[in-house]
Amino acid sequence: MNSLIWTVIILTVLGCILALVLSLVARRFHVVEDPRIDAIEKALPGANCGGCGFAGCRAFSDAAVKAGNLDGRYCPVGGTPVMREVAAILGVQTEEKAPQVAVVRCNGSFANRPRVNDYDGLKSCKVKAALYAGDTHCPFGCVGCGDCVAACAFGALSLNAETGLPVVDEQKCTACGKCVQACPKHVMELRNKGPRGLRVFVSCINKDKGAVARKACAAACIGCGKCAKVCAHEAITVQDNVAYIDFTKCRLCKKCVAECPTGAIHAVNFPVLPKKEEEKKDE
Amino acid sequence: MGGVHPDDSKFARESRIEVLGVPQKVFVSMSQHLGAPAKPVVAVGDFVKTGQLLAEPGGFISACIHSPVSGTVKSVAPRKDLAGNMAMHVEIEVLGDLWEDSIDLSTKLIKDIPEDREAILQKIKDGGVVGLGGATFPTHVKLNPPPGKTAECLIINGAECEPFLTSDYRMMLEHPQEIVVGAAIMQKVLHACPCVIAIEENKPEAIAAMQKAVADLAYPDIRVAVLRKRYPQGGEKQLIDAVMHRQIPSGGLPVDVGAVVQNIMTAFAVYEAVQKNKPLISNVLTVTGDGVPANMQHNYLFRIGVPFSYIIEQAGGVPENTAKIVSGGPMMGKAFANLEATTVKGSSAVLYLSAERTRRKAEGPCIRCGRCADACPMGLEPFLLNRLAKAGDTQELENAAVQDCIECGCCLYSCPAQIPLLDRIRPAKAQVLGIIKSRNVKK
Amino acid sequence: MTDRYLVSPSPHIHAKASTDSLMRDVLIALLPVTVAAILFYGWSELLVLGVSLLSCALLEWAIAKWMMHDVRIANVPSALVTGLLLALNLPATAPWWVVFAGAVFAIGITKMSFGGLGQNIFNPAIAARVFLLVSFPKQMTVWAAPNGFLPVTDAISGATLLGKYNEGGMEALRALGYPGNHALFFDMGGSVGEISAGLLLLGFAYLLLRKVVKPWIPLSIFATIALISGIFHGVAPDTYTGPVLNLLAGGVILGACFMATDYVTSPMSAWGGVIYGAGIGFIVMMIRYFGSYPEGMSFAILIMNCFVPLIDRAFHQKKYGRG
Structure with a gap:
């Protein structure tokens, strides 16, 4: 019985001393933060x-x-x-930015872009892209090892097993830009989400000449310039055999989409019209 | 220290060097050497002779390129290299085989070495000679150490430690005297430093042939050294350690410890450039592979610029069961993504590998067996580098000396769990080297 | 170019050794002593072996499949090594449920809960043995006399030599005729794996020959044990057992050659291995001389397992061109 009392007393005293030390230390080393x-x-x-x-x-x-x-x-x-x-x-001002979303600028699905060799190294876009031009004849597009998927902290990206391309989940994408940094091929781009999510973009960055690009991928931008001609808002520029739509100028008229001979231009989230092809509005 | 012992697989060791013909068109790459691409000096429509200058050096570390054939320049345009990346090429349509007049085409051995050191260096430079051991570093730069540094030993690298490759071996058997003269020339350029011809112990015939040539020609201070067989014995750093028992400090050059290393084929090219006025327009390459029939194993003397597809066709086509075709040896060679690519100065082999031999297996967990660390010839710890590379910790990577990695592949080769160690370490090394470089620039 | 070929970074070839082949080599190395154990201990030993191997392999697979939801984590060959080592660490008389409990502890707790092969801190077989030893001391220390398919004459039944020493000191050993008439190879009661030093060393020689393990750890353990027992025995031969008995008796050889050398739970560098081995040897001798347990190999290995990360941190191999 005696020993029990002693134990209790010692522990209590010890606790008090330590608490005192702790609080003193906390006060002594307190960091004043704004x-x-x-x-x-x-x-x-x-x-x-x-x-x-x-x-x-x-x-x-x-x-x-x-x-x-x-x-x-x-x-x-x-x-x-x-x-x-x-x-x-x-107590300051902030810049107003339109909400953005990541887009995949590559049409090189397995169907569009035939594989010409099989990559057998570490499944990493960084490693694969550093090694060689890729397993298709298109040296510009997605190499499909999913570095962007791994980089996304929000689970907004996934690789589509059927196409081999990454798919962006618009609901989850926060436009943090991690995928843009992760992609060694610069396939990912942050674009304005657009009113009601409506947006039009060229889903290809192949800079090869038209014939070469087309041979490599059925849905490549061949730099023909038809879209730029038809655009009434001067939103489209063709440089290095590839068209680019400036999202600040685009008025979503979709004329370019109809004009594109390879279907490289995607219009997203538009209501389905009967005559529109299904494939152009996926992703 | 370190190293691995893969199967020798030198199936083509008995095949004599054959002279390979030329196709109707050749494509000469302007990026055949380490450093800046060469600048073409010919225009479309020009007629060029064999051995005529096609391009001049594009910078201090760069090299001349000469026409391997005679014919008409059809285009100077980008073309895909073996990795499928674009590089500038000169396309020549072959017409006959008309050589530059200044080139001595006789096979007579010329033993007497020119006296003027500068003149020799100029000839090597004008001949477009680059290191043919793999790195294709311009030879004239390497033979001219920066002020304050002197070569104490010239090492001629006849280790040929990569499995399958036999081109250096055949050269040592068939042209030992030319190689020794080439070595003596370089020795002269390096102010008569001692010269060691280093050969791995598994090539007794080559050792005997070289020893005989050294004795016959009786140049002062040249000897043959026999090295233990292991990969990468022929790596520059390992070779210097084995021959001179000196180690190059991290980030340093061989000449920092008084060493200059040149390959067997480079010695031969130096001989031809200096004694015969013949620029570097041909090289020897091995066509081989596992399970490839003997009649498809070749050592070819090829003109540099001949497409690989032509060589493969001449050698009997791609053998059955080939899963991967590699340019160079199995440990450090590059896999072909494009067989239409053209040969370059440093091309040393066309290697066919079966799926069984080459296919990577699924990565398992690290069982901490330590084989990668035992195998690393640089004394690094690849398991650790792999972990740090995954985490992206560049500071710790630098502390663990990732920048010293020579990318020999021993770690990945030896890992029983098939972890792609080097695949992960390589980009990490590039990143750390970039950081070190930018830090040095700031200083 | 119509065919599709493979493209990958170099190197393009790979050594033949794989995780599975290494595990297979360990199994092969343990084969002689396993066969001997079956011959000497008979059916009961077969039961122990069967239960241990089967439950370890099944548990590894089942836990990976249903609890970790990834069958690829399971490495059955390594689980078989654990199973075999566990069986060799048990007395032949161990009831099946004790063996099964050991398997659950080895695979489930020690290995898989840490993330499977390569992630565990402690050697699974040893951890399980210690778990069984403290949980079921009675079942774990009934050493059956060899009673199998071969007639054995001068076997010791009941307690082991070390057990006798632990109870009665040198006097008890002398009563048995120690030192002297014991052919030290086939007469050791104890765990079944401790039956024959010769066969264990034969298996270890195979591992060395195949370059599966390096000899530094066992050598360091043996040297430390010999040194410590040599000093103690030399100073006070009447109180302390000598080096020969200490090296050959108990689980020293089995533990040093097959369990202390487990890749996952031992240091990676040669010098690290020497320190680790010395630690094990020291702890074993301290337990044997001064502890309340007759044998300390398992405890020694477990304790030194804890130090492996620290040892690994301290010992690195010499880097090229850096002094």
Whole structure:
């Protein structure tokens, strides 16, 4: 019985002493932090995806508070609503950006782009792209090892087993830009989501001459320039045998889509018209 | 230290060197050497003779390129190399075989070496000679160490440690005297430093032939050294360690420890360039593979610029059961993505590999057996580098000396779990080298 | 070019050894002693072996399939090695449910819960043996006299030599005629795998020949044991057992050659292996001389397993061109 009492007493005293030490140490080494850092971090999505260019949401908040402004600091995941909140905390203005989404600029499905050899190394786009031009005759397009899928922190990307191409889940994509960085072929692009998700883009970046590009892939942009001619808004430029649609100028008239001889231009989320081909609105 | 012992597989060792013909068209690449691509000096429609200058060096580290055939220049345009990437090529339609007049085509051995060191260097440079051991580093640059550094030993690399390859071996058997003269020329350029011809112990006939040639020609201070058989014995760093017992510091050059290494074929090319005025327009290449019938195993003297598809056709076509075709040896060679690609100065083999021999198996978990670390000739720990590369920790990668990796492939070769170690380490090494470089620039 | 060929980064060839072939080599190396064990201990031993091998292999596969949802994690050859080592670490009289419990502990707890092959900290067979030893001490220390298909005359039944020593000191050993009339090869009661030092060393020689393992760890263990027991025995021969008995008795050879050398739970560098081996040898001798257990090989290996990450951190091989 005696020993029990002693045990209790010793432990209690020990606990008290240690608690005292702990609290003293905590006070002695207390780091004074601007409360706005916590506030901003709380306002941010907390995904720590690095899409803003900082190591995480905390680093973003820290940098923003230190600088006292939001120049060049934008959270693509939270978008304008979150950035307004952050701006309010800091008492500054933020730039208004249209919501964006990642798009896959490659039509090179197994059906469109015949395979001419079999890659047998590590399943990594980075390794494969550094090794050689790829397993098709198109040296520009997607190499299909899924580095973008691995890079996506939001589960918005997946490889379609039938086409071999990555597919973006618009609902989940936050436009953080990780896939754009991960893709060694620069196939991924961040584009404005468009009103009601409507958007038109050239799903090809093949810079080979038309005949070569077409031989490599049935749905390649052959740089014929028909789309640029038909476009009434000067949104389309053809450079290095490949067309590009400027999403800030495009008015979604879809004339180019109808004009494209290879079907390289995709119009997404438009209501299905009876005469439209099914394939052009997938993805 | 380190190294692996793959099956020798030198099936083509008994095949004499045959002279390969030329097709109707050849394509001469402008990127055949380490460094800047060469700049074409011919125009479409020009008639060129065999051995005529096609392109001049595009920078300090670059080399001349000469026409391997006589004929008409049809185009100067980008064309796919063996990896399918675009590179500038000069296309020549072959007409007869008219050689430049200055070239000595006799087979007579010329033993007397020119006295003027600068003149020799100029001839090597004008001959477009590059290292034919794999790296294709311009020879005249290597033979001219920067001020303050002197060569104490010239090593002629006859190790040929890659399995399957036999071109150096055949050259040592068939042209030992020319090789020794070539070595003596380089020795002269390097201010008469000692010269060691290093050969692996598994080639006794080549050792005997070279020893006889060295004795017959009686140049001072040249000897033959016999090396233990292992891969990569012929790697520059390993060779210097084996012959001179010196190790190049990380990031350093062979000449930092007083060594200059040149390949057997390079010595031969130096001989031809200096003694015969013949630029580097041909090389010897082995056509071989596992399970390939004997009549399809060849050692060819080919004109540089002949497409691989032509060589394969002349050698009897792609054998059955071929799953992968490799340009070069099985450990460091490049797999063909495009057989229409053209031969370059450094082409050393067309290697057919069966699926059974070459197909990668599924990656298993690391069982920490340590074989990769035992195999690494640089004393690195590939299992660790693999883990760090996966994590993308460039700081730790640099601490673990990923930048010292020579990409010999021993780690991947030896891993029982079939982990693609080198596949992951290679890009990590490139990244770390980039970081080191930019840091040095800042300093 | 009509055919599609493979393209990959170099190297394009691969050594023949694979994880499975290495495991197979270990199984082959253990074959002589396993056969001997069956011959000496008979049907009961066959039952122990069968239950252990079968349950280890099945558990490995089943856990990967149904609990980890990825059959590829299962590596049945390595589970068979664990199963065989576990069986050789048990007395032939062990009831089937004890063996099964050991298999569950080895595969389920020690190996798969850490993530399967290559991820475990402790050697599964040893961890299971220790688990059984502390959970079922009675069943685990009934050493049957060899009673199998071969007639054996001078076998020891009941306690092992080390057990006698642990109970009664040198006096008890002398009563048995130690040192002297024991041919130290086929007469050791104990775990079935401890039956024959000669056959174990034969198997280990095969592993060395096939370059499956390197000799540094066992050599270091043997040297440490010989050194420590040599000193103690030399100073006080009446109190402490000598090097020969300590090397040949108990699980030293089985443990040193086949369990301390387990890739996953041992250091990767040669010098690391020497330190690790020395640690094991030291702990074994301390347990044997001063501990309450007669034998300490399992504990020694388990304890040193904990230090492997630290040892690996301290010992690296010499890098080329860096001093």
